Amino acid sequence: MFRHRDRGRTYYHNVRLAALLSTVAGTVNIVGLLSLKTLTTNVTGHFAYFSEGLFLKNYTLAFTSVLYVLFFFVGAFVANSTMELTSKNKSHFSYMLPISLEIICLAVVAFSDLLLSNILLPLGCILLFTMGMQNALVTKISGSVVRTTHLTGLFTDMGIELSQMLFYKKDSERSRLKKNVFLRVIIISGFFIGGVIGALLHKEYHLRTLLIPVGMLILAIYYDRMLLNYYHWRKKIKLVSRKKRMKQ
Template structure:
């Protein structure tokens, strides 16, 4: 689901990517809200808070909102930079470094004895900015997993188009787009619900669940790559 790019990607690859990483984002989002009272998977709300604090002359809090926005931006910048650097060696592994960085950042928040809400919120925002940029780049901007505003907008448009578009190839394209967005929305919601239920027992260590999911996804992708290489080599030896 991570290795394939451009024409090599299929609808199934995007569904796998969407389901797993939207669930991860949903868990991270609720942990950020319950632990730090901070939105950690998007920056739209922080721009609203910035304007509100400016209006109230709370310049320190307005500045803090901009720090949160810049943290998300830093994650996106870091994702693309690491992918560009590693893709020069092997495009198959260009996704591994940003994912490992995300895992490290989530683990840092989960197990840190440091209890500063602002600092740990920034760490989660970097992780989610990184994930969103990674998924966007891998899928060719088809999949986004950390916020839902654009998804609901596109879903409303596409459901409306289903009324008017009658050609079979158009309806097939729309159905796939609708299913993909429904999976992302459902994954995000389910992740949020699961994270909230687990938070009562595990507190910030609820983040161990998305960490585990990311590690399994990495291992699964690596195993598939090894299998395909072995099969090609085996077939080559018998020709």
């Protein structure tokens, strides 16, 4: 799901990646909104709040909005930088560091009542940083095919592609469009499901609800690691059997 890149990546790898990380994003977004009263996956909204702050001469709001945008940007920068650095040695695990950082950041916010006494500004910055990392990570891995932290572009692309299906008649073109639309539906559905689950559980668990995306990411890393070990084991078995046949 994470380790395949470029030509080794298939459409179904992107579908699984989109389903997982869009659900994570949806959960983080609703928990950030309910607990911190801030958008954690929507940079566009913070630009609107910045403009509102200037208009109302509420410079605290304007400064906070700029800070949130900056942290989202820094998250994207850090994710790509760590992937570039680690891919030189072990390309299969270039995703490990940004995902590990995402897990740590979400866990810190989840237990922030023990660490930061629920100071909203730094917690919001951490979540914006986390979502910036995730957006850069999934964009890098999928070759800019999948983005999971905002829906505006997805609905735009899906509207265009559904319209194109009315005019494109070749089977190859229609097949490509159907796959693209299905991928958009998966992302939107994952974001929606994550939001609903997060909202329902937030009543009881508040910021601890973020432990759900933490658990999902840990399981995803474990699954990818196990799958890689299985492929290595299968290659060794084939190599041993080939050597035996050569000796015979």
